[in-house]
Amino acid sequence: MTIFPKSKLRLVTVVYWFLLLYIIAALIWWFIALERQNRQIAAIKIAAAEKQHDFKSIIEAVAARNRKTAQYIGEGVTFLVLMLIGAVFVYRAVRKQIRLAAQQQNFMMAITHELKTPIAVTKLNLETLQKRKLDEVKQQKLITNTLQEAGRLDNLCNNILLASRLEGDDALSMTAHEVNLSEVAINCMQEARMHYSARTIESDIEDGLYVYADELMMQLLINNLIDNAIKYSPKDQPVLLKLEQKDGKANLTVSDYGKGIPDADKKRIFEKFYRSGDENTRTTKGTGLGLYLCSKIVKHFGGNITVTNNSPQGAIFTTIFTAV
16 A cells, blocks of 8 residues: 655645635635625615614614624534534544554565565575485474474464454454463463573463463463563563462563553554554564454453553553453
8 A cells, every 4th residue: 555755744734734724714704704794784774774763774774783793603603613523533534544554554564574584484494404414403403493483474374364353343253261371371481481492581470360261362362462572672681471360350461671662652552553663664573463462352351451661661561351
C-alpha cells in the first residue's frame, strides 16, 4: 500500500483546514450580509410607518427584524455545529486510515525481514551439511540452530494466523477450562532457556495455580511476553518470569531491564501492527503482532494486561486472571 510522504501529508492537512476555514468565513460573511439586508428592510418599513404615525406597523417591523435575526443565528449555528462535527469526524477517520496504512506498511517491511533471516540461516546450514563432512559436534550444532530458526518461523506463522482469526473480535472458538498456569509457565520458561541459550531467564513460579483459559493460548501469551522482553533488553541483562497468587488472582509478570517504554507509547503498544519508530531505522526484530495478540488473549479470558516501568529501567508486563 502506498503511503503519502510526510511533506504531502502536511500539504493535504493544510489544504483541508484552509478549505474548512474558508467555508466558516463564507458562512459568517453570508450571515453578516443577510443581517445587514434584514436591518435595511426593517429600517425602510419603520421609516414609512413613522411618516404615517403607524405605531403598530413599527412594532411589527421591529418584531419581524428580530425574528429574522434569530432565524439567521439559529440556522447558522446549527449549520456550523453540524459542519464542524462532520469535519472533525472526517479528519479523524482519514488520519486513522493513514496511520493504519503506515502501520501495515511497516508490518510488511518487518515481516519480510523476519522471514528472510531464518530462511537464509536454514538454507545456509543445510547447504553446509550437504557439501561438507563435519564432525558430530558441528553437525549437531548446525541441526540445533536450524531447528531454532524453524521454531522462529513456526511462531511467526502462528502469530500471523491467530491475528487473522482475531480480526473483527472473532471468538476463535476458544473454550475455557481449568489450566495449570504454573505448569504452562514452567514449560515456556524451559523452552525459552533452550531457544535463548545465551540469555539469562530467571523465574519465580508459584506451584499449583489454575485459571480458566485455553492452554495453547496461555503458551502463546507467555512466549510472546518473554520474546518481547528478550528483544528489547540488553544481552547481559536478565529477564524475569514471575507467577504468584494475590487476592484470589493469578498474577503473571515478565520483567526486563531494557530502555523501557515511553509513556506516549504505553497507550498504543497493544494496537495491531504498532511499533515505536520506523522500520527503516529500527534494529529490533518484530512485526507488531505479539503484544496485540497478548492483549486479545488476556481480554478474551476475562483478564487484564498492563505495562509499568521497571526499576532502575526497563518494563514490567503484568497479566491478571482470576485463579480457580
